[in-house]
Amino acid sequence: MNFLDIDENKLKNIVEYILDQNKNNIFLVGDLGAGKTRLVREICKKNNIDYVLSPTFTIVNVYEGLKRFYHIDLYRLKSLNDFYDIGLDEILSFDDSIKLVEWADIFPQIIKDGVLVEIKIKSETTRDFFIKEV
Numbered sequence: 001m002n003f004l005d006i007d008e009n010k011l012k013n014i015v016e017y018i019l020d021q022n023k024n025n026i027f028l029v030g031d032l033g034a035g036k037t038r039l040v041r042e043i044c045k046k047n048n049i050d051y052v053l054s055p056t057f058t059i060v061n062v063y064e065g066l067k068r069f070y071h072i073d074l075y076r077l078k079s080l081n082d083f084y085d086i087g088l089d090e091i092l093s094f095d096d097s098i099k100l101v102e103w104a105d106i107f108p109q110i111i112k113d114g115v116l117v118e119i120k121i122k123s124e125t126t127r128d129f130f131i132k133e134v
Contacts (some may be wrong), residue, residue, distance in 0.1 A: 003129040005122060013043045014129050018115060021133065025092055025114025027104035034119040035127050036102045040071055043100065056103075059086065068097040075103045083107055 003014055018026060041052045052132070053076035055073040063069040069083040070091050077083055092099055092110065104111050111134050118130040 001131050003131070005126045006129055007126050010038070011042050014039065014117075014131075015046050016129065017119065018043065019046065020125065021115050021131075023114045023133070024095060025099045026101065027111045027114055027116045027134065028100065028119065029104045029105045029116065030119030030127075031121060034121050036119060039117065039119070040100045040102070043098075044069055044071075047098075060088070060091070070094075070097055070099045071102075072099060073102045074106045077106065080107050080109070083110065097098075 001017065003010075003017070006014060022104055028037050028039065037052070037054045044052045044065060047065035047067060047069065049063040049069060052063065052071065053061060055061040055071050056075055059073060059076065061071040063071065072088060072091070074083070083089065089110075092101075099114075101110075104116070114134055116132050116134045120128040120130070122128050
């Protein structure tokens, strides 16, 4: 599904669509500044989680809301071995939580059993979202 020219006021529609897919793994792809963390904040807000920080340096943040959320950022990982060594493959296999994975395209082989959200910067205030089941 494609959502074009989305601004802050329409971001709720994207969140609703993603959550309606009932998938535990949500993979986020987009350039720096595209809005990956912003989208994560909105998804978490919808699930009674008000405080969300980018896990760029921690790699994984865990939030408790209506469900447990794992917010994962792959940007700083150097290899797929790093991904496995810190147990991210195990986290992705958890059935009782939602995993939000930023920079998922760094390791495309992990993008499966979930929803892929590609965000393209359209203008300073709008984005295009391309969402598909994987």
